[in-house]
Amino acid sequence: MNQHDKTRFDALVEWSRKHGAELHPSLEIYRDNVTGYSLRVNPSFTEPLGLGFVAVTCPLSTTLSFLNVLVDGPLDISSESSFSSLNTAFPPRFMQSLPPHVIARFFLIKEYLKGKQSFWWPYLATLPAPEQIAVWALPPFWPDDDVVYLDGTNAGIAIAEIQANIKKEFKQARKVLKEENWSGYSGYTQLLYKWAYSIFTSRSFRPSLILSPDTQRRVAMCLPEGCRIDDFSILQPLFDIANHSPTARHAWDIIATANGREEACRLICHDPYHPSEQVFNNYGPDKTNSELLLAYGFILPETDALHNDYVHVRRRGPATDADGDGGDSTSGQQQPKDFLISLRPITHPSSLAAHARLRLDAIASSLASSSALSSPLAMLPYFTHFEPALVDDLASTVALPEEQEVLRRWTSASKNADCADAIGLPQELAGMVDRVRGILAGKLRTDLLRLRSVRVDGDRDEGVERNNAEEGGVEHDEVVVLPAPGSRNQVLAAEYRRRCEKVLRCALEALKGDGTANGRYAAECS
Numbered sequence: 001m002n003q004h005d006k007t008r009f010d011a012l013v014e015w016s017r018k019h020g021a022e023l024h025p026s027l028e029i030y031r032d033n034v035t036g037y038s039l040r041v042n043p044s045f046t047e048p049l050g051l052g053f054v055a056v057t058c059p060l061s062t063t064l065s066f067l068n069v070l071v072d073g074p075l076d077i078s079s080e081s082s083f084s085s086l087n088t089a090f091p092p093r094f095m096q097s098l099p100p101h102v103i104a105r106f107f108l109i110k111e112y113l114k115g116k117q118s119f120w121w122p123y124l125a126t127l128p129a130p131e132q133i134a135v136w137a138l139p140p141f142w143p144d145d146d147v148v149y150l151d152g153t154n155a156g157i158a159i160a161e162i163q164a165n166i167k168k169e170f171k172q173a174r175k176v177l178k179e180e181n182w183s184g185y186s187g188y189t190q191l192l193y194k195w196a197y198s199i200f201t202s203r204s205f206r207p208s209l210i211l212s213p214d215t216q217r218r219v220a221m222c223l224p225e226g227c228r229i230d231d232f233s234i235l236q237p238l239f240d241i242a243n244h245s246p247t248a249r250h251a252w253d254i255i256a257t258a259n260g261r262e263e264a265c266r267l268i269c270h271d272p273y274h275p276s277e278q279v280f281n282n283y284g285p286d287k288t289n290s291e292l293l294l295a296y297g298f299i300l301p302e303t304d305a306l307h308n309d310y311v312h313v314r315r316r317g318p319a320t321d322a323d324g325d326g327g328d329s330t331s332g333q334q335q336p337k338d339f340l341i342s343l344r345p346i347t348h349p350s351s352l353a354a355h356a357r358l359r360l361d362a363i364a365s366s367l368a369s370s371s372a373l374s375s376p377l378a379m380l381p382y383f384t385h386f387e388p389a390l391v392d393d394l395a396s397t398v399a400l401p402e403e404q405e406v407l408r409r410w411t412s413a414s415k416n417a418d419c420a421d422a423i424g425l426p427q428e429l430a431g432m433v434d435r436v437r438g439i440l441a442g443k444l445r446t447d448l449l450r451l452r453s454v455r456v457d458g459d460r461d462e463g464v465e466r467n468n469a470e471e472g473g474v475e476h477d478e479v480v481v482l483p484a485p486g487s488r489n490q491v492l493a494a495e496y497r498r499r500c501e502k503v504l505r506c507a508l509e510a511l512k513g514d515g516t517a518n519g520r521y522a523a524e525c526s
Helices: 003-018 066-071 092-097 100-117 144-150 154-179 190-203 213-222 289-296 352-367 388-398 401-414 427-452 488-512 519-525
Strands: 027-032 036-041 053-059 250-256 263-269 278-281 310-314 338-342 454-456 480-482
Touching: 003 027, 036 278, 066 100, 066 213, 092 100, 092 154, 100 154, 100 190, 144 154, 144 454, 144 488, 154 190, 154 289, 154 488, 190 289, 263 278, 289 310, 289 488, 310 488, 338 352, 338 388, 338 488, 388 427, 401 427, 427 454, 427 488, 454 488
Parallel strands: 454 480
Antiparallel strands: 027 036, 053 263, 250 263, 310 338
């Protein structure tokens, strides 16, 4: 780091420690060429850190969230009434007419505009400044010339929704402040709101994972009617510097400090780290590259041990995301609102995000009636790249009454078998399986058609030159050709869209034949 950065982060560490935070004495903040500001074991140390060391401790008193709006300042949990002050940071109408995640973003702006007068200034000074748009901008706020490289992908579709929500939220919030004659309301600009969105989205943590049960109970009593504990998120200074690795073994431990007047969240690392090695947090193994790109601005590379490439398919019914914008959701697992299609078979050891999703599906199934037990359909080789819940959902839609009864009997008979082949697919279900295959194949071809309608100059034109009728390729005069990527964002987006197409090809290849990846894509799909 340069001297300016060192001064800023030294001030953050000093301020954090003053208020009860801790950074392991063997760790330091440094600037990595790939991950930016990060934590590592000090290169000058000679001994590695063993399993179970506490990397960072963040007290609740230094956190920043909607809870601070209720008291217009830092939290003090020593009092039962700590979250119910009448001295809120904004007018009553503002507090009553807007959701907590929007209010929290405006509070972050409020504190930033205070400058050095803010309690959190040592933390805010280490965040990318609002005018440094290229540093903090997540894909929804990229220049149009960069966003176009995401056209036709999951991320591209989500970006349009996020942009619309951000515009609506900001317009409504600013309007209330103006009508309430709020002093300095004009300083709350759309640029600052986009910045606050990006900060919360990429750095915050779910309250249910970092607050004690007692504190969660007290918080719940102060939330607006209908608001859930995870409908907002919490910034944890110093704690948020550790970067994400889906394979990092860790725990977030909540402890009470002296006399029970404070509580803190600790990052405990269960991996060994040697001098100069970066120390990682784990935001959740269920986060796919589409989610990482939208929320953090990066994707994970594909290796033999790990792939993170999936295409998302929305579940039927209304969305369940409280924010409605894919917003402040760092760290934590909720019931998914979509299904996954995987680059490699769902059960492959490298499909970690799929494994995490299967655990969530199993929990949901255990809470449902016995008639909702997962069927063995997804174990058929045709469907190995598809989340089992997606296959079951389609089967329940297309199955005839007599097929539903056969499917129930087959599910019951095979639930203790190692695989569906142990008792074989009943002949009565062959037609239903073909219908499910046909629906999935149609969906994949449609998605491929959409992806191949935009091509990056220099990429192999695979879809246009072969099997157009079979795989949904497009004619040359329908293709928009983008220039070869010229910026970091464009390079990232072009790589992501290549990965999306690869997922679709591999899943379609499995559907076409005996369900195993074969032919020209066997090597890359297995």
